[in-house]
Amino acid sequence: MKKVLGIDIGGTKISYAIIDEKGNFLSQIEKKSTPKNIDELKNLFQSIIKSKENDVDIISFATAGAVNISNTRVESSTPNMPEGYNKIDFTELSDKPVYVENDANCAAWAEYKIGAAKGDDNTIIITLGTGVGGGIIIEGKLLRGKSGRAGEIGSMKINSGRGRICTCHRKDCYESYASGSGLKMTAEEIARTSSLFKSSIYNSKSIRDITTYDIIAGLKQNDLYSKEVFDTWQNDIIIGLIGLTNIFDPDSIVISGGMGEFTDIKKIENDINSEIVVSPVKVKLAKTSNNAGMIGSALLAVAKY
Amino acid sequence: MKKVLGIDIGGTKISYAIIDEKGNFLSQIEKKSTPKNIDELKNLFQSIIKSKENDVDIISFATAGAVNISNTRVESSTPNMPEGYNKIDFTELSDKPVYVENDANCAAWAEYKIGAAKGDDNTIIITLGTGVGGGIIIEGKLLRGKSGRAGEIGSMKINSGRGRICTCHRKDCYESYASGSGLKMTAEEIARTSSLFKSSIYNSKSIRDITTYDIIAGLKQNDLYSKEVFDTWQNDIIIGLIGLTNIFDPDSIVISGGMGEFTDIKKIENDINSEIVVSPVKVKLAKTSNNAGMIGSALLAVAKY
Numbered sequence: 001m002k003k004v005l006g007i008d009i010g011g012t013k014i015s016y017a018i019i020d021e022k023g024n025f026l027s028q029i030e031k032k033s034t035p036k037n038i039d040e041l042k043n044l045f046q047s048i049i050k051s052k053e054n055d056v057d058i059i060s061f062a063t064a065g066a067v068n069i070s071n072t073r074v075e076s077s078t079p080n081m082p083e084g085y086n087k088i089d090f091t092e093l094s095d096k097p098v099y100v101e102n103d104a105n106c107a108a109w110a111e112y113k114i115g116a117a118k119g120d121d122n123t124i125i126i127t128l129g130t131g132v133g134g135g136i137i138i139e140g141k142l143l144r145g146k147s148g149r150a151g152e153i154g155s156m157k158i159n160s161g162r163g164r165i166c167t168c169h170r171k172d173c174y175e176s177y178a179s180g181s182g183l184k185m186t187a188e189e190i191a192r193t194s195s196l197f198k199s200s201i202y203n204s205k206s207i208r209d210i211t212t213y214d215i216i217a218g219l220k221q222n223d224l225y226s227k228e229v230f231d232t233w234q235n236d237i238i239i240g241l242i243g244l245t246n247i248f249d250p251d252s253i254v255i256s257g258g259m260g261e262f263t264d265i266k267k268i269e270n271d272i273n274s275e276i277v278v279s280p281v282k283v284k285l286a287k288t289s290n291n292a293g294m295i296g297s298a299l300l301a302v303a304k305y
Numbered sequence: 306m307k308k309v310l311g312i313d314i315g316g317t318k319i320s321y322a323i324i325d326e327k328g329n330f331l332s333q334i335e336k337k338s339t340p341k342n343i344d345e346l347k348n349l350f351q352s353i354i355k356s357k358e359n360d361v362d363i364i365s366f367a368t369a370g371a372v373n374i375s376n377t378r379v380e381s382s383t384p385n386m387p388e389g390y391n392k393i394d395f396t397e398l399s400d401k402p403v404y405v406e407n408d409a410n411c412a413a414w415a416e417y418k419i420g421a422a423k424g425d426d427n428t429i430i431i432t433l434g435t436g437v438g439g440g441i442i443i444e445g446k447l448l449r450g451k452s453g454r455a456g457e458i459g460s461m462k463i464n465s466g467r468g469r470i471c472t473c474h475r476k477d478c479y480e481s482y483a484s485g486s487g488l489k490m491t492a493e494e495i496a497r498t499s500s501l502f503k504s505s506i507y508n509s510k511s512i513r514d515i516t517t518y519d520i521i522a523g524l525k526q527n528d529l530y531s532k533e534v535f536d537t538w539q540n541d542i543i544i545g546l547i548g549l550t551n552i553f554d555p556d557s558i559v560i561s562g563g564m565g566e567f568t569d570i571k572k573i574e575n576d577i578n579s580e581i582v583v584s585p586v587k588v589k590l591a592k593t594s595n596n597a598g599m600i601g602s603a604l605l606a607v608a609k610y
Binding site for chain 2: 066076121122136138139141143144145146147148149150151152153155156157158159160161162168170174236239240242243244246247248249250251275276277278279
């Protein structure tokens, strides 16, 4: 059975472990701080690989950014990584096969191989966090597109009438409604325009200071303003998922990410299925943990090598 | 070289011809009126097949409606076809292999194999007619989904703030903006709300009587109202295509259909490429003719058998 050194590159820390081809950890997960300088970063990659490469067959990386179609480089800008990151040819780091993939795609693959979408050969994994990420599996293969950048579902446009400015400076991206940041923007919008805010438990708060946590906490206290904000946010999530379901006719949609945990999975499933023109879809909560990037990159690398 | 009897089933007429595996016609195209009764329809299918089946290896059908995953039946309702149409098992019509596929998917496949998208292994074909149809090719394969219904791009939701009612009775479907019917609805909306209508060459017309032809004709006469309607319509088309490009990262988008001919392909390409987060896409006008359904079904059948 093949063994992979799975490395997850984050903006603040780099995690790594040896993983087998079923996704089991064969070593403890080790962590290092992410260097701010490109040479230090390369040195760190080399020392991590040196310490483990004799015990593995393949090296795999999960990273932020768009990865090229041959899975060897990061091609887009990655604001949280040192300058020059997109110049690294990852295959030069080891004599063993090296594989790189976008972390959202890795996490999606982990959900498909060992998580909530196991057995669903057509599935959409959507990550609701500060932003919106996605990975799409079609007939058991990851959708990568012509250049490796497919699956940017956060940049679909919905609600074009509303004209909300996304953190990417474009207008009406799905991410600007369906993410955690989107929930906060919806909270501010509704506080300014709806009378529900006046009788809310948050009515003494400055509108700009209302947080996503306030809304989730308010829901549990039956605060009607919080409920209106949450329902609007969740409905925007559903609007995007209706489109994706009609496009892909998937077996399932898996909702993951920190904000995903707050959603009402059954309501989302019912609302989608009452609006689509394709056959019904299952909606599920993600099962894999924070280590999904590491596991997914290892399993994708095994599938390739 | 394999020969296919390609049959295109329309609501008013049924066209058929013998086609080789390169998409060439080996016989004249023959046409019959579509019977209004299911038994007459089946009899017609049988007599068409009987007259040609000794000369071919495979029988292929292009049809409206959602076709099941094994390409043997139509599973959705098809308002223009006789009642009971979805009970026909097409494989019972001949002892030779029989293949059925949705007509939009067939037309997309024809564009990919012998049309504007030839060589583009990742491509989206969008048909702008009375409605909006689509077919999606990923790594040289037709996207079919779990049940054969994938590619329903006309049912994505955009512009959810506007609340337009689609002909399918749902709200804010892409089709209700980007189709010919969408152009007419946009014309009515703008006539009611914009001062441009007062100085338009159509200002004496009843708003409900403004046609898509009026708008296209008005454009050529530099009518500012017509230009505003057209630009709004084309911008809505672009909004949907930006989302699809970010999702699929395709080599190309092919625009087909009666309304497609009126679009400004270069502007659409520029506008998409200035908004997407994936790598640039080419936008092209479709090349295959009205016979794309027949040809595409034949070529798909050859690929399967």
